[in-house]
Amino acid sequence: MAKKLWEKNIDVNPEIERFTVGRDRELDLLLARYDILGSIAHSTMLESIGMLTTEEMTELHDELRNIYSTVEEGTFIIEEGVEDVHSQVELILTRKLGDTGKKIHSGRSRNDQVLVDLKLFTRNELKGVCEGVKSLFDALIEQSDWHRDVLMPGYTHLQVAMPSSFGLWFGAYAESLADDMLFLQAAYKMCNRNPLGSAAGYGSSFPLNRTMTTELLGFDSMNYNVVYAQMGRGKCEKNVAYALASVAGTLAKLAFDACMFNSQNFGFVKLPAECTTGSSIMPHKKNPDVFELLRAKCNRLQALPNDILLIMNNLPVGYFRDLQIIKELFLPAFESINDCLQMATYIIRRIEVNKEIFDDSRYDAMFSVEEVNRLAAEGMPFRDAYKKVGLDIEAGTFTPNKAIRHTHEGSIGNLCNKEITALMENIYNNIEFGKAEEAERALLKR
Ligand code: ARG
Numbered sequence: 001m002a003k004k005l006w007e008k009n010i011d012v013n014p015e016i017e018r019f020t021v022g023r024d025r026e027l028d029l030l031l032a033r034y035d036i037l038g039s040i041a042h043s044t045m046l047e048s049i050g051m052l053t054t055e056e057m058t059e060l061h062d063e064l065r066n067i068y069s070t071v072e073e074g075t076f077i078i079e080e081g082v083e084d085v086h087s088q089v090e091l092i093l094t095r096k097l098g099d100t101g102k103k104i105h106s107g108r109s110r111n112d113q114v115l116v117d118l119k120l121f122t123r124n125e126l127k128g129v130c131e132g133v134k135s136l137f138d139a140l141i142e143q144s145d146w147h148r149d150v151l152m153p154g155y156t157h158l159q160v161a162m163p164s165s166f167g168l169w170f171g172a173y174a175e176s177l178a179d180d181m182l183f184l185q186a187a188y189k190m191c192n193r194n195p196l197g198s199a200a201g202y203g204s205s206f207p208l209n210r211t212m213t214t215e216l217l218g219f220d221s222m223n224y225n226v227v228y229a230q231m232g233r234g235k236c237e238k239n240v241a242y243a244l245a246s247v248a249g250t251l252a253k254l255a256f257d258a259c260m261f262n263s264q265n266f267g268f269v270k271l272p273a274e275c276t277t278g279s280s281i282m283p284h285k286k287n288p289d290v291f292e293l294l295r296a297k298c299n300r301l302q303a304l305p306n307d308i309l310l311i312m313n314n315l316p317v318g319y320f321r322d323l324q325i326i327k328e329l330f331l332p333a334f335e336s337i338n339d340c341l342q343m344a345t346y347i348i349r350r351i352e353v354n355k356e357i358f359d360d361s362r363y364d365a366m367f368s369v370e371e372v373n374r375l376a377a378e379g380m381p382f383r384d385a386y387k388k389v390g391l392d393i394e395a396g397t398f399t400p401n402k403a404i405r406h407t408h409e410g411s412i413g414n415l416c417n418k419e420i421t422a423l424m425e426n427i428y429n430n431i432e433f434g435k436a437e438e439a440e441r442a443l444l445k446r
Contacts (some may be wrong), residue, residue, distance in 0.1 A: 009441075033163060042213060056103065085117070160366050194221070195223045233323045234315075259288045275346075332431035366400075371398070
């Protein structure tokens with residue numbers, strides 16, 4: 001049996017095959033379960049328009065669900081000589097069911113198959129990322145609440161500036177994640193539209209029922225215009241990558257702070273020994289490698305939208321094989337971001353903060369603005385108060401009053417963590433994951 005879907009009577013050149021298949025046989029394994037779900041929906045629809053008999057559809061469904069089980073067990077492979085997951089699934093169906101297997105490709109193309117696979121894959125992965133972001137958010141808010149009264153220096157230009165607090169520091173990253181969640185929500189919505197039925201990118205002369213496959217697969221709607229549906233290849237990945245990059249930006253910055261504040265020269269936070277690594281030569285070392293790797297991985301993730309953009313940017317309308325390469329960058333990104341989110345959450349829950357930072361007189365000048373404000377509140381014009389405190393500092397006669405009082409919204413004494421949590425939950429709880437899961441479960445039920 002020919003292993004290429006398009007093989008006619010000319011042998012395939014092995015070098016050309018190697019180059020064109022690329023890493024598909026390995027990467028497409030990540031799409032296998034979604035390819036099967038798409039095929040169950042497609043064959044159900046084919047039966048409804050009389051392109052398959054009910055018996056043929058049932059046979060196909062049984063076999064597709066068997067293949068799904070092999071994916072779950074981890075025994076599904078894409079054989080040598082088979083190009084991609086779409087070919088492998090059709091090959092298995094045809095080996096098992098003969099002509100019935102050969103009928104499933106009516107009214108579709110691998111172009112819309114891979115499109116639908118990617119949408120289903122991404123939809124599912126985004127759910128995991130959102131959960132990971134929410135867990136880290138919860139850990140940050142918890143730390144912020146616990147340490148609401150522990151002061152730390154705030155910097156501008158990396159010069160000691162004004163009093164800040166651990167409540168503010170942890171809470172800032174929580175609020176940053178709430179904004180990142182907005183991107184994830186938009187990415188989820190954009191990706192939750194059905195491209196199936198666009199076939200090679202121009203539809204089909206069969207009377208396909210795209211509304212039906214949209215409902216069966218639990219999509220919010222379809223990508224209506226078949227040409228646009230195909231244009232979504234690359235665009236969807238790029239926009240999702242922007243959302244992942246937004247999360248990665250928050251994580252990379254947090255990681256940098258943590259590395260810096262953990263250094264002996266700052267000594268603001270301490271990682272528990274189990275969260276550090278040692279040196280082969282310096283016996284005293286407890287290095288923050290986890291945060292360093294997190295920073296590097298997240299910096300790389302921030303390049304992802306650009307990497308994708310550079311591949312697809314100058315393509316005109318219609319499918320091109322260029323798009324295949326995007327999978328190499330895009331599919332592994334989820335494992336990477338999830339890993340980073342998980343490690344960040346683990347460490348943030350365990351990080352210890354220094355409650356005695358301000359016992360050190362090097363931070364005294366940081367209370368200058370507090371003193372200026374105190375004098376101004378007593379009636380001295382701000383500019384005069386500013387000058388007086390400045391001269392006191394120069395003369396070495398300034399004594400800081402460390403009992404500070406910041407009361408406005410979002411400041412040391414009024415973190416607004418409840419409001420920040422409401423902001424996050426309002427976004428997170430409005431991403432509707434349930435519909436997709438229910439639809440997928442229904443397709444798999446025998
Ligand atoms: N492996 C291909 C991809 O990822 C599948 C689609 C192949 N379509 C084609 N016209 N060659 O794009």
